[in-house]
Amino acid sequence: MKLIRANVSDCDKLWRMQTQAFAELLEKYRDYETNPANEAKERIEERLLQEFTYFYFIFDADNLVGAIRIVDKKDGSRKCVSPVFIMKEFRNKGLAQKAFEQVEKLHGADGWELATIVQEKGNCHLYEKLGYRRTGETRKINDRMDIVYYEKD
Numbered sequence: 001m002k003l004i005r006a007n008v009s010d011c012d013k014l015w016r017m018q019t020q021a022f023a024e025l026l027e028k029y030r031d032y033e034t035n036p037a038n039e040a041k042e043r044i045e046e047r048l049l050q051e052f053t054y055f056y057f058i059f060d061a062d063n064l065v066g067a068i069r070i071v072d073k074k075d076g077s078r079k080c081v082s083p084v085f086i087m088k089e090f091r092n093k094g095l096a097q098k099a100f101e102q103v104e105k106l107h108g109a110d111g112w113e114l115a116t117i118v119q120e121k122g123n124c125h126l127y128e129k130l131g132y133r134r135t136g137e138t139r140k141i142n143d144r145m146d147i148v149y150y151e152k153d
Contacts, residue, residue, distance in 0.1 A: 001098040003056035003106070006067065008048045014055060014067055015041040021066065021085035029117065029145040036083045054107070058086070058099045065090040068099050072107050078151070079107055081114040100130050110153050118148040 006014055022037035032038050047053045052073045058066040066086035072079045081103070086096050116123045118138060132150035139147045 006055040112152040
């Protein structure tokens with residue numbers, strides 16, 4: 001497992017991967033305003049240019065298996081994971097967990113936040129296994145889905 005930092009020249013590749021990785025969730029929940037599969041390529045480019053954004057490609061051996069974006073302002077505020085994804089053919093192999101372990105080595109183990117779809121029990125289980133706890137805050141997106149917020153100290 002290794003993380004390779006993406007830069008603005010990787011925008012098209014990241015956008016294509018993200019669109020593909022989140023397509024099934026978009027179809028399932030129809031959350032057109034919030035789903036990363038529906039995000040404009042220009043938005044990813046804007047994020048890649050932010051000095052506090054760290055977008056990493058996730059590799060397992062020589063296979064490009066996903067990506068993770070970290071917002072780390074390095075000012076004592078919480079670091080945020082948004083989004084993280086593993087491509088469908090590489091899921092359920094512990095790769096997301098390993099990616100989080102690598103990210104914590106790079107950005108520190110404490111002071112994190114993230115959000116996920118409460119109806120996606122596998123995602124919730126992963127984050128809780130990694131030490132994230134629910135904040136108690138949720139947000140209804142539509143009749144099909146809600147977002148739940150997590151923190152890790």
